[in-house]
Amino acid sequence: MNKTTTQDVREAMVNCFYEAHCADTEINENEKISRQYCLSLVKKFFIDNGVDYDNPTKGGILKVVEALAEFSKNFRSQDIIEKHKKEIFSLLSKI
Secondary structure (H helix, E strand, C coil): CCCCCHHHHHHHHHHHHHHHHHHCCCCCCCHHHHHHHHHHHHHHHHHHCCCCCCCCCHHHHHHHHHHHHHHHCCCCCHHHHHHHHHHHHHHHCCC
């Protein structure tokens, strides 16, 4: 079994964000555009929080997860946010 890397966790974050904000909503008319939108938004959160998107640290990922959760509370239920945070925290624990 391959070791989980911070890049794996970062990709999971993009997927979680896509799932929570596009796939589970009516916004997902064009999957490719929706995925690109979510990727761009997550990248912006990395940049805005001073975290290297290409080589994030565990601490940097935690910072971005918290910022995304804060942003998401305006659009999604706390249950969905907590579900995705738990998924990311679980992956982080494997690093």
